[in-house]
Amino acid sequence: MSAPSAPSAPAAPPPYEEEQTKRNEAPQESAMYPDVNGSTHQGPFMPSNTAAVVYQILPTTPTVAICPVCKETITTRVKYSNGTFTYVMTFLCGLFFLCCCIPLCCRGFKDVNHFCPKCKAFIGMNRRI
Numbered sequence: 181m182s183a184p185s186a187p188s189a190p191a192a193p194p195p196y197e198e199e200q201t202k203r204n205e206a207p208q209e210s211a212m213y214p215d216v217n218g219s220t221h222q223g224p225f226m227p228s229n230t231a232a233v234v235y236q237i238l239p240t241t242p243t244v245a246i247c248p249v250c251k252e253t254i255t256t257r258v259k260y261s262n263g264t265f266t267y268v269m270t271f272l273c274g275l276f277f278l279c280c281c282i283p284l285c286c287r288g289f290k291d292v293n294h295f296c297p298k299c300k301a302f303i304g305m306n307r308r309i
């Protein structure tokens with residue numbers, strides 16, 4: 181009579197320390213971010229444009245401000261540009277006064293953009309609408 185073979189015991193799990201070592205070797209998923217092209221790069225996620233520029237709403241005349249680029253106190257240089265209000269008034273003047281070019285010639289109808297006189301950086305704007 182043959183002795184009944186004992187069922188083979190399942191392999192013992194690896195000791196705890198070995199398991200920890202394997203986990204540490206595995207690449208950490210939190211350090212990998214998908215790129216725009218689908219490829220991945222390691223390291224902390226840094227958006228390409230980290231400089232957040234907050235534009236100020238400034239008056240319509242040159243004003244004293246701190247330039248966000250060169251960090252100096254300057255009196256802004258203003259440039260007038262046609263904006264939404266300019267074109268709305270052009271339409272209305274053309275409709276009622278049959279002379280649509282008045283708002284295009286008057287600064288009072290235009291948007292005002294402020295620039296730094298030293299580094300020429302855009303600082304802020306004043307929109308009529």
Ligand SMILES: [Zn+2]
Pocket residue numbers: 247248249250251252296297298299300301
């Ligand atoms: Zn500046």
